[in-house]
Amino acid sequence: MAQDVSVSEETLTGALSLLVSLGQILLQNAQQEAAASLQTFVPHKITTLFGLITAGENFYRRIGVKTKGEAEAVWQKLYHHPAVREQVEELLKLENEWDSFLQSVDKDLQMTDEQLSGANPADSLSPDFVFTDARSKESVTLGQFLGQKLLLVLIGNFGWVPCRDHVAELEANQTLLEAQSVQVMVVSFGSVEGAQLWLEQTGCTFEMMLDSQRKVYRSFGLGSSFSKVLKFGCLMQLSEFSAADRDFPDFPHRLLEDIYQLGGDFLLDETGKVLLSHPSKNPLDRPSLKDVLQAAE
Template sequence: MAGENDEDATVDKSLVVNVLHSLTKEVARLLESARKQAKDSLQDFASSNVNALGASIGLYCEAFLRLGVITRKALDEVLGRFYRYQEIQNAVEELDDLESDWNAFLKDTESQLSKGEAQSSLSIGSPGPCDIELKDARTGRPSTIGSYLSKGHVIVVLLRHFACLPCRDHVAQLQQRAEDIARWGGHILVVSFGSREGALQWLGITGCPFDMVVDEDRKVYSAMGLGRSISKVWHTSTITYYAEMKASGRTLPSKLENIEDDPTQMGGDLVVDRHGNTAFIHCSKTPPDRPAVDDLIKVLKDLRKDEEKSARQDFEDDGPPRKIFKS
């Protein structure tokens, strides 16, 4: 097994330096362009020009593949094996500094655009957003989260935009465990802030079997404190996540044609128990940040335990049923 200071037999120092310098140079060029655009018009940059930062995904992917890796962790391991060389240390520090500048620029830009982080009006045990008017994505009929409570504890999955890869993966993971979720009294409801037309396309592309509603006014999103964030969506950790997916052979979803969308909207998960109270809240810190399915099932199991405990308590308070003897 290679030690920390052993060099990779398939990668030489000059290649590592070349890859790091190339990545740093091209990402710096994107950042400089973004700064100029933001200076010219902050609103235009945030609404559309910020999407040009997506080119960095391809740059990181190319760097991974040139060094024979598909993850940032594996890249860091390669760098660690060459880190005793001053030239490598300098190149790594340059990239680290650039990534810090990138994230700081986005954070500063966001602070100029917004009035602060969105705040949730929900807390564990508080009434859930059950009465907000929504629309059934399949039928177009009016709906609410409350209308699904008769089916069990509702796991509400709030999507980001329609082309969000981690959202699709999260829904697919829930689908794989759908029987377990139903066994513990759960019912899955997918929410999109997009149009019904876009939701129908998304359902067709993903094959999602779950109930789905649209929240075009983003009222459920607001109740959860889920706002828009360019600093989270374009953070270097998000960039490298997508680069990893691309390097591993995944196809990144394309924007739906002729459908208005908003990639900066954040997503999350919410569990509303069958009584309409909030049992679980997860506001995604980055696009890939979603609760594990096992964690959601644990919430359902805990709710089952609480129900059984309550039923036992009621039985003890009322006493066993009395026998009635006829004379």
């Protein structure tokens, strides 16, 4: 736990300084590439910003913590030291510049998340919505699964660990969900090949449907966003997986599709009316099990 971590002022200052320096290099390179040609920068060169995950992992290891919250607790204890305070302020300045840059990229490219931001999300879904069953490859309608409450778990790209963890948590608590007459359906915008590999890797037993045209995603106002997926704080949280020695899934890049598509959880009643709407603000943002169960009561 963070309160048990003892870090010297010198160690913390050095770790913060290195994190800030690496972050600045990543951001400055990205800004230069974008200024030269935004179309060339996106979607390939922008992925260099994911380098912050490795920088964050190294930062956590240097000060002996595993999470962003624990790191913040450590520097708060030493914040009275001028050198620490200076580096924390530099880090916060970098975070602001990082996020502002990505927001400008979203705006300049008119990303779908930007376009959908003013739209009202659907308060119900038609039973006629057509999906492709990821296992059978057959076309099915939403109406075939209504008749009891249905939790739609719209995932991001197949490689996201947070999406996998969220589905695993729901599977571990399937008895509680079934007690509230809640059936879970995982929804992806990806390919059949990608979905079947995802099912194989995760061992997921829930129904899995494909929304290749992203009609359900768009109905709930879910678009693609560089600024939300590559948000500084989000990448620092993703560093926690590496700091905890968790491996990221070995998933072919060609099957990841749009890695900037946002997901969310939406609980429908027996007729398709939305009981719970939780559009994810970033790849880590999901409703708690408690929220889902309360909405299902």
